Structure formats: C-alpha cells, structure tokens
C-alpha cells in the first residue's frame with residue numbers, strides 16, 4: 001500500500017491542466033476535480049473538498065469488451081502509467097480503484113461544507129485504505145434522527161470494509177450499507193478506495209434466501225449498470241459545467 005500512496009501523491013501533484021486532460025469519461029475512468037462530486041446534495045452547499053482519480057480494469061480499445069458499459073482503456077498520465085499500468089492488477093470483474101486527495105481545508109458541517117458528504121457506496125463492497133490523518137466518520141444507524149456520527153480512527157496499513165447499496169438491495173436489507181462521510185480538520189489527506197461491483201449487465205435482485213411470504217423484496221430488480229450510472233450521474237457535476245472552468 002505504501003507504493004499506492006506514493007503513486008497517488010505523485011499523481012495529484014501534477015498541474016491541474018494535466019489532470020484535466022484525463023477528465024473522467026463515461027467508462028468511469030479518469031480524473032474528478034475538487035468540488036466535482038457532491039455525495040450528499042441535500043446537506044451540502046458545495047461539492048466535496050476532494051479530488052479523485054478512477055482506475056478500472058484495463059480493457060484495450062480494440063477488445064470487443066471495450067464496447068460494454070464501464071469497460072475500456074484507462075486514462076493514464078502521459079509521463080508514465082507506471083505502477084498502475086498492469087492489466088493483471090484489477091483482473092476481470094467490474095472493479096474500480098479511486099485515488100483520493102483532500103484539500104487542507106476545515107469542514108463545517110453546520111454550513112454544509114464537507115471533505116466528502118454523507119453517503120453509502122453504490123456497489124457491493126468497498127475496501128478503503130487511508131493515510132494517518134483522521135476525518136472518516138460513520139453513522140451506524142442511518143434511520144435514526146438525529147444521526148449519530150462516530151470517528152473511525154485512521155489505521156495506516158489497515159483496510160476499512162464498507163458494505164455498499166447493491167449488497168443491501170441483493171440481501172433485502174439483511175446487510176445494511178454503511179453511511180459515512182469525511183470531516184476535515186485542516187490537514188491534507190489521502191485515501192484509496194477499491195470498489196468491487198457485479199458485472200454491468202448483472203441483474204441485482206433480492207436473493208431467494210433473503211425473502212419470504214412475510215418479508216417480500218423491498219427493491220425492484222435493476223441492472224448494475226443502470227443503478228451505478230444513475231448514482232454516478234446524480235453525484236457528479238455535468239461535464240459542461242466542469243469544462244467551462246478549464
């Protein structure tokens with residue numbers, strides 16, 4: 001993991017115009033600048049104070065699989081793809097690595113300013129590695145009001161496992177997704193998230209073992225692609241808005 005954090009620091013240190021050349025595409029690969037994603041629009045007055053870099057399974061342009069949604073080539077910096085440019089790194093399934101860099105700003109929840117707004121991850125499961133800067137908080141009971149937020153102490157070298165919303169849907173709420181957010185205290189912060197999701201065409205519907213006459217399915221079936229695409233578009237700014245700022 002040290003090498004991943006090293007490569008991440010190197011990537012985010014590139015000038016903004018270089019990173020914007022790799023602006024995220026419809027394959028969910030590339031750079032997402034600060035304020036581009038708003039994970040909790042109802043409670044935020046501005047976007048998250050983080051920039052990110054999405055890396056997916058490397059599928060060359062001429063591979064028939066590159067026509068499928070969410071499969072395709074990565075957008076590497078021209079200098080060198082380096083450490084991440086290894087097809088075997090992510091393997092076959094829909095798996096996305098997102099490098100994250102938070103600004104050295106102070107969050108102000110009362111005013112709706114967050115490093116990362118409250119959300120649960122969209123897919124099945126997320127492995128999260130952080131540096132040793134605090135900021136991550138979880139809410140164990142997302143239905144309770146008011147919400148109680150607890151700090152998750154940073155543990156360099158460890159992984160935090162977050163259940164995502166597709167697992168909640170598949171399991172008919174047996175496994176609830178983890179509501180979490182990042183509150184910054186003025187220190188710069190790096191983290192690395194690895195999202196493991198079903199293949200895009202997978203129909204996500206209640207598992208037979210998670211339903212009964214007394215407990216009907218709570219969510220209608222949906223393809224992984226339709227669900228992820230909706231959540232991705234709901235939380236990222238439109239492309240035109242960002243390109244105006246370039």
Ligand SMILES: O=C(O)CCC(=O)C(=O)O
Nearest residue numbers: 100121130136182191193
């Ligand atoms: O940076 C963190 O600790 C959390 C990141 C996160 O929640 C996400 O990328 O979904």
Ligand SMILES: [Fe+2]
Nearest residue numbers: 119120121180
């Ligand atoms: Fe998250």
